Amino acid sequence: MIEFISQPWPWYVAGPIIAFVMFGLIYFGNSFGLSANFRNLCSVFGAGKSCEFFDFDWRKQTWNLVFVTGNILGGIIASQFLMKTEVIDISTQTISDLSALGVENPGEGMMPESIFNLESLLTAKGIIMIVVGGFLVGFGTRYAGGCTSGHAISGLSDLQPASLLAVIGFFAGGLLMTWFILPSILAL
Amino acid sequence: MKYIKYLVLGTVFGIVLTKAELISWFRIFEMFKFQAFHMYGVIGSAVVVGIIITRFIKARKIKSLSGDPIEIAPKKFSYPRYLIGGTIFGLGWALTGACPGPLFVQVGNGYLVMLVAIASGLLGTYVYGLLRNKLPH
Numbered sequence: 001m002i003e004f005i006s007q008p009w010p011w012y013v014a015g016p017i018i019a020f021v022m023f024g025l026i027y028f029g030n031s032f033g034l035s036a037n038f039r040n041l042c043s044v045f046g047a048g049k050s051c052e053f054f055d056f057d058w059r060k061q062t063w064n065l066v067f068v069t070g071n072i073l074g075g076i077i078a079s080q081f082l083m084k085t086e087v088i089d090i091s092t093q094t095i096s097d098l099s100a101l102g103v104e105n106p107g108e109g110m111m112p113e114s115i116f117n118l119e120s121l122l123t124a125k126g127i128i129m130i131v132v133g134g135f136l137v138g139f140g141t142r143y144a145g146g147c148t149s150g151h152a153i154s155g156l157s158d159l160q161p162a163s164l165l166a167v168i169g170f171f172a173g174g175l176l177m178t179w180f181i182l183p184s185i186l187a188l
Numbered sequence: 189m190k191y192i193k194y195l196v197l198g199t200v201f202g203i204v205l206t207k208a209e210l211i212s213w214f215r216i217f218e219m220f221k222f223q224a225f226h227m228y229g230v231i232g233s234a235v236v237v238g239i240i241i242t243r244f245i246k247a248r249k250i251k252s253l254s255g256d257p258i259e260i261a262p263k264k265f266s267y268p269r270y271l272i273g274g275t276i277f278g279l280g281w282a283l284t285g286a287c288p289g290p291l292f293v294q295v296g297n298g299y300l301v302m303l304v305a306i307a308s309g310l311l312g313t314y315v316y317g318l319l320r321n322k323l324p325h
Contacts, residue, residue, distance in 0.1 A: 005207075008207065008208065008209055009204070009207040009208040010208070010229075011208065011225070011226050011227075011228075011229030011230040011232075011233060012229065012233055013208070014204050014207070014208030014210065014230045014233075014234075015229065015230045015231070015232065015233025015234040015235075015236075015237065016233055016234070016237045017200070017204045018201070018204060018230070018234040019233075019234045019235075019237035019238040019241060020237070020241075021197055021200060021201045021204075022234075022238055022241070023238075023241045023245075024193075024197045025194075025197065026245070026252075026258060026260070027250075027252055027253055027258070028193060028194070028252065028253050029252040029253065029254055029256060029258075031260075031261075034287065034288040034289035035287075035288040035313075037288060038288055038309055038310055038312075038313040039313055039317075041310055042310055042313050042314050042317065045310070047314050047317065051314070051317045051318055053316075053317035053318075053320055054314070054317055062191065063191060063194045064194075066191040066194040066195050066198065067194045067195075067197060067198035067201075068198060068289075068292050069195065069198060070194065070195045070196065070197065070198020070199040070200075070201065070202060071198050071199075071201055071202040071205075071289060071292040071293050071296065072202065072292050072293070072295055072296040073195070073198070073199045073202060073296060074198065074199040074200065074201060074202015074203040074204075074205070074206065074293060074296060075202045075203075075205070075206055075211070075292070075293040075294065075295065075296020075297045076202075076296040076297075077199065077202070077203060077296075078202065078203045078206035078207055078296075078297070079206060079296065079297040079298060082203065082206075082207060083206070083207075088209050088212050088214050088215065089209075090212075090214045090215065090218050090223075090224065091218060091223045091224045093221075093223045094214065094217060094218040094221060094223045094224070097217075097221060097223075098214070098217065106214060107214055110206075110209070110211055110212045110213065110214075110294065110297055110299065111212065111213035111214065111285055111294070111299060112213060112214075116213070116299055116301050116302070117301055118300070118301050120301075121301065121304060128283065129283050129284065130284065130301060130302075130304055130305050130308070131304060131305070131308045132280075132283065132308075133280045133283030133284035133305060133308075134280065134284055134291070134304065134305030134306065134307070134308030134309040134312065135280070135308045135309065135311060135312035135315075136276050136277065136279050136280025136283065136312065137277060137280035137281060137284060137286070137287065137288060137291070137305070137309050137312065138280075138288075138308065138309030138310060138311065138312025138313040138314075138316070139276055139277075139280075139312035139313065139315055139316045140273050140274065140275070140276030140277025140278070140279070140280055140312070141273070141277045141287070141288055141313075142273075142312075142313045142316040142317070143269065143272065143273030143276060143277075143316055143323065144269065144270050144272075144273030144274040144276075144277055145263065145269065145270070145273070146263075147277065147287045147288050147289070148231075148281075148287040148289070149287070149288075149289055151270075151274075152231055152235070153231070153234050153235060153238055154238070154260075155263060156235045156238070156239075157234075157235055157238025157239050157241070157242045158242050158260050158262075159239070160262060160263050161265055162263035162264065162265045162266070162270055163263060163270075165265075165267065165270040165271060165274070166270040166271075166273070166274040167274070168270075168271070168274065169270055169271045169272070169273065169274015169275045169277070169278060170274045170275075170277055170278040170281060171220075171278060172271075172274070172275045172278055173274065173275035173276060173277060173278020173279040173280075173281065173282070174216075174219075174220045174278040174279070174281050174282040175220055175278075175282075176275070176278070176279065177220075177278065177279045177281075177282035177283060178217060178220035178221060178282045179220070179221075181279075182217075182282060182283070185283075
């Protein structure tokens with residue numbers, strides 16, 4: 001059992017579990033959408049005083065903040081106890097593409113550790129990828145009214161045309177960045 | 189105590205996202221390069237199972253734990269909101285390799301620098317709140 005758990009989980013295990021997590025939240029009378037947390041946290045930090053969009057009773061959404069606390073906990077448990085290897089089994093083509101773009105050790109660890117670390121916040125590359133990237137995620141998801149969980153999983157599961165459009169947008173932005181903009185940023 | 193179930197679900201979600209490498213920047217890059225089926229398989233199978241569950245809830249009129257009817261609110265349709273907002277998110281998704289959920293799971297995995305990405309994401313959400321009435325929806 002533990003042998004199985006220690007392996008990386010294939011897509012056909014992960015996808016259905018995610019769907020059941022969504023069902024759990026629906027069954028408990030809520031919905032599955034992680035970006036709502038960003039709005040809640042803004043409200044917790046007092047953004048409701050200066051902007052009516054955040055002026056709501058975030059205490060009613062406490063479950064959402066508990067869920068995200070679980071996300072952090074799950075990350076700790078999985079990385080500390082359930083991971084045998086630190087190597088991500090990405091395709092050889094991806095490894096050679098990333099090497100050509102100057103990314104060190106592609107596939108080692110969850111992310112390129114030479115970019116995603118505290119020191120790199122002092123470099124242009126780090127600021128763009130971490131700070132600007134985070135800003136676009138926060139701004140974009142709220143503008144689109146949801147993220148991958150809210151639109152791509154929940155919305156598509158309910159066959160919502162709006163969510164399909166949002167997912168098309170997600171991919172348009174991601175493809176534009178990955179194919180045309182990211183190479184220049186990685187070259188910085 | 190009523191929050192324990194959310195903590196459990198959230199923890200399961202964090203474990204799945206880590207174990208299936210969905211929080212990996214490398215996996216997101218690979219997905220946008222169409223170099224592996226993995227991410228498409230995860231999202232695709234989640235949606236297929238999700239469609240079955242959602243149909244089942246509607247057909248059987250399943251009630252929630254508290255006994256209320258389950259209602260899934262339809263999203264109001266518009267083009268600019270989803271296309272522009274979605275594209276902006278997609279640009280950030282490919283940069284950070286993460287969506288709002290995975291950002292927290294990455295922190296749990298020890299990538300503390302992603303706290304800065306989360307803080308920046310909160311600022312982005314706040315700026316959206318300020319500009320909301322001026323943006324096309």
